[in-house]
Amino acid sequence: MINLKINNIPVSVEAGTTILEAAKQIGIKIPTLCYMKEINEIGACRVCVVEVKGARSLVAACVYPVNEGMEVFTDTPAVRKARKTTIELILSNHNKSCLSCDRNMNCELQALSYEYGCDLNAYAGEQTPSEIDISTDYLVRDNSKCVLCRRCVATCKSIQHVAVIGTMNRGFNTSIGCAFDADLAETSCAACGQCINVCPTGALTEKSEIDNVRAALADPSKTVIVGTAPAVRAALGEEFGYPIGTNVEGKMVSSLRLLGFDKIFDVNFTADLTILEESHEFIERVQAGEHLPLITSCSPGWIRFMEYYYPELIPNISSCKSPQQMFGACVKTYYAEKMGIDPKDIYVVSVMPCVAKKFEKNRADQAAAGVQDVDAVLTTRELAKMIKANGVIFNQLPDGEFDAPLGEYTGAGVIFGATGGVMEAALRTAVEVITGEKLDSVEFEAVRGTQGIKEATYKVGDLEVSVAVASGLENARAICEQIKNGTCKYQFIEIMGCPGGCVNGGGQPIQSSFVRRNTDIRALRAKVLYEIDANSKVRKSHENTVVDTLYKEYFGKPGSHKAHEVLHTSYVKREKY
């Protein structure tokens, strides 16, 4: 152990600990902008400088290891002045349109300028020229708000192993962008949106579809139907001051009603439907001994990644549409027919924890009724913004209920939002279908938890089924490599593009780096979903009565010709360059 003093308070920490971490032990939060533990320890922003007795200059607490007998001062006039100057310099090259910025009141730079009482115009001068990149369907990069912390770059490279963004040019002209100044749309970006979640400012945002949704809501000729993804209810509350890990499903439904949607359904329903199709597909493939392992297709970020980097795995990917796309397809076929509405007059909005869904809705082969299955995708954040803008007093709302028929879901459907949830739901159904016997326990603990890769082997009748669950594209890549080099021992694999699954999706409420560093957000949000599951009367997708009705009235049976027409899709090989 290393003994040192921080602000004259003795503290003992393990060797290799940074000043930043040591200070936290005595209850001092040293401000940071660029720091991400183990991911981005670059000491670049200099906001975390502290005084160390005997040191030649101020040192960056985020990267400076403690020494025996060290004396650190985190809050001297010199330190405060230095930090203030650093923030003022950043502000001098920052597009200060804070009042209407997406990150107003949730911006790390804004918080720091407030805390340090910065003069916004202390160092007025030239601005680094920049252009806004709106080339993709899902993301907007506005470098005039970028502080060059490089958290996005580090996340793309070190967490997601995609690395399509990097540092361009140098000095005052430094900017974050794609190689050769290409638009993001020209790269093999997976569209996961993890970069948005780590951005301290408003430089990275989803491409908003709020205006489109508002226009549809105002159009009397349109029946506007909304569906919400499982993970949204586990995080939306954070935008309204609820602690991380609060279930706000009821308030979410009530607010959607106040926003004026004609029908409020739940994508959990099509999660259940996905399980029936996918477990059927699995059983078929196991019986035929073909195209194993079967890999899930719910995560459009993962799918896009696979199409760029591992297109040879296309035959292994489940042909099931994602729950979002199944939802749109069911609304515009089955529900439209049932209600006698022309699918052209239906406007389907899905609320997603995800930005890749914005890309997914525009994919080819996603138009079961001849018109696009899903018309607009709102992220959890966009929904929160709409709720706020409409004057809905979220915290006072009573709990509402989803509309019938596409609002019913089982515990299996709701856990889709956490890594391992799809696998667990599929196992609940597959085991009962294969063995014909009721499960004693529906809980498959081995596939739960936030680890990047989980694996388990289950005895299903005579069959030994090895499964793996991966979340985050780094882990996805590891699994793909195993399949490629023939060392993969699994028959069924769940892959989610974002670490921790959809609860930590690129469209979820943004928490500051300090919160992200000190809280397991993924686990807290996932806990909400597992609690809903545990409290559900029905916990197996094949016991969803509406799904049952749907097959009886419309699709016949899982894997039928009709089901294939409406609920399945195809993939393409994408060129990286």
Next chain:
Amino acid sequence: MKTVAELQAIKQKKGELFGAGMHHILVCGGTGCTSSKSMNIIKALNEKIAENKLESKVRVVMTGCFGLCAKGPIVVIYPEGTFYHSVKVEDVNDIIQQHVMAGKPVERLLHVEADTHEAVHKLGDTEFMRKQKRVALRNCGVINPENIEEYIARDGYQALAKVVNEMTPDEVIDTMLKSGLRGRGGAGFPTGRKWQFAKASVSDVKYVCCNADEGDPGAFMDRSVLEGDPHVVIEAMAIAAYAIGSNQGYVYIRAEYPIAVQRLQKAIDDARANGLLGENIFGSNFSFNLEIRLGAGAFVCGEETALMTSIEGKRGEPRPRPPFPAVKGLFGKPTILNNVETYANVPAIIRNGPEWFASMGTEKSKGTKVFALGGNIVNTGLVEVPMGTTLREIVYEIGGGIPNGKKFKSAQTGGPSGGCIPAHLIDTPIDYDNLIAIGSMMGSGGLIVMDENNCMVDIAKFFLEFTVDESCGKCTPCRIGNKRLLELLTKVTNGTATMEDIDRMEQLCYYIKENSLCGLGQTAPNPVLSTLRYFRDEYVAHVQDKVCPAHVCKNLIRYEIDKDTCIGCGLCQRKCPADAIERTDYVAPGHKLASMRINVEKCVKCGACMEACQKIKAIRKV
């Protein structure tokens, strides 16, 4: 090479050739002289030699830099040691016929001292050379850098042989410590200490790197060593590798140094072919391999961690220290990095002993230092002097003083990280600590002399423009702070700054020094701080009087035609690119034509008119 005996055999064989009563014509093949076509001179010499059937009596040798670059191309003929400068192809005939065949020196090519106006025959007798002491440059301008045998003949690889056969790594490090050698790249860290740290780090793999990314504007000593004596770097790196327990080295060299790259590569190949690099050197179990890595010329890649990041194939940016490279450097392994000039001292220290080296220089700065003399000085070039030599000796004795009888105003040392030394400190003995004490630094040894025609604010701006341009952009203080500092400085040179701006500049300077991530940012404000310290009156003149005392800052000067001196020839009007000169109707007494005047609205202040009027001198800056 398996044994020291083999090395001695080469030395002896080559040495006999030198003393064989032949004429050796040494022609500089450094970058400066090559640019003035010294290769054509070599070709012409060889043709003449063949023509006169002198092949057995005269040898032409291409060498590295002699140092007096302003007077290139340079030719030196042995055994007489006659020194010819500014040689052209047309002079070759006389050199062969008159000097070699008739034994009479070609007087018109001899060097004439600026002060005494006397012709000097031998290079060593020139004012320029007399005070110099060549250690790092000992082989430059002496041997053919592309011939390993010539290096061996000058005791080359003896030090490596001694180290490998007779010394333990600790003894080598001890020798370096005792010598007092400090890093010649800028910071002056004791070389032996650096090696000691790296040796103490436990690792299966360690690296030895050479910083040849010389980037200070005006500095070219490292280039000259690599061009003139590449084997000395190879030998020194092998010694360093032996000392710290490494067997792989990299030389990081900028691609803008094509001759140096080519000669170093040849030297590496030759050393390998002779067993001086590779496995089991001198039959020992010490093995060492060396590779070149080319840099793209980013100034920041001279910073040690940025250099290593660049070798790793990543964007050349510094990273925080600690961990220091001696613990965690290239590819995460313990690494030492020394610059070219530092290495160039190492073999001599091993051969002659640390006491010999420590006998030169000052108490805390031992040995010699190479300076690249530039700016307003007669003898522009490369000089090597013992540490502690005064600035006055370098400028007035070695450098030949300031041209055109102008007054010495300041010397800038340390490149963009350094500062300006004012005239009243010209007798300061130059060493690491004295330079720091007076607000400058040694840096890599650039020494730019400025006279009364230089504006010190403009000089500070020049260097800051350079660092702003070369900042990698990683940390805030350097990326934005230096940019804002430059904007404030520009306000001063434009005459739009206030006295408060000067205070803000000063504060910003200290902030940037305290908060930047790497040495580039931490030292970037030095030119501003040192000029503020010694030439504050010039800043004040720009701000309060809206005047540039040296008449340099464009916004604060205008050109004026004296109507009584002007003869109305109209030459200025024809040279003016902005059509700003018009004829008046005033004819001065005694003149035939009406005088000219400058329309200040149109004038772009290029100075072309004043240049055109040099005979009449009717135009002046005010």
